[in-house]
Amino acid sequence: MSPAATPNPLRQASYQASAHDSAQLLPDTGREVAFAGRSNAGKSSALNAIVDQRGLAHTSKTPGRTQLINFFAIDADRRLVDLPGYGYAKVPPALKRHWDAFLSRYLETRESLAGLVLVMDARHPLTDFDVQMLGWCRAARLPVHVLLTKADKLSRGPATAALHRVERHLREHGLAGSAQLFSALKKDGVEPARRVLSGWLGLEAPGGRPRE
Numbered sequence: 001m002s003p004a005a006t007p008n009p010l011r012q013a014s015y016q017a018s019a020h021d022s023a024q025l026l027p028d029t030g031r032e033v034a035f036a037g038r039s040n041a042g043k044s045s046a047l048n049a050i051v052d053q054r055g056l057a058h059t060s061k062t063p064g065r066t067q068l069i070n071f072f073a074i075d076a077d078r079r080l081v082d083l084p085g086y087g088y089a090k091v092p093p094a095l096k097r098h099w100d101a102f103l104s105r106y107l108e109t110r111e112s113l114a115g116l117v118l119v120m121d122a123r124h125p126l127t128d129f130d131v132q133m134l135g136w137c138r139a140a141r142l143p144v145h146v147l148l149t150k151a152d153k154l155s156r157g158p159a160t161a162a163l164h165r166v167e168r169h170l171r172e173h174g175l176a177g178s179a180q181l182f183s184a185l186k187k188d189g190v191e192p193a194r195r196v197l198s199g200w201l202g203l204e205a206p207g208g209r210p211r212e
Helices: 043-051 093-109 128-140 156-172 190-201
Strands: 014-019 031-037 069-075 078-082 113-121 144-149 177-181
Touching (some): 031 043, 031 093, 031 190, 043 078, 043 190, 093 113, 093 128, 128 156, 144 156, 156 177, 177 190
Parallel strands (some): 031 078, 031 113, 144 177
Antiparallel strands (some): 014 069, 069 078
């Protein structure tokens, strides 16, 4: 008899709350994993593919629609967090400054944050915004897992080159991190990403280095 398919505990995720500033954040207890990415990198589609829910995170043809921190509960002690798409397309400069300060403070001080999934477009990795986000992770000594999304739009050679470039950047900058190719459309890379998240959240044997 063939083994049963591995259950996906992340599929239990459901909307819990949203926050525009620090005062609205949920209590800093339990464990959470955050998703971040440039506005057009496919962050919401990646999150939906990993949890196997079509509409958990809002997707839009207009980049930058996620302009709140959205919390999704898995159980009483574990959460996924959808951060605003940085780049903040078509928003006033004052709001961009607000989100820069808010996200920096969140990443560097949130004790329950077990790791960050950083979503980059495989065709354009390591933008200035991506590098800034990795810098915040390094300052917070926060584990990061890079999803190189839209990998289906590249042939094998360029996709592998993009992956190696990101892995080299993580090593050279002393980041506790890993990277993989990912396609929400083709569902490529979904299982490895789930294993990393489940490890960080304590849903199975740890798959990522704990925060120091």
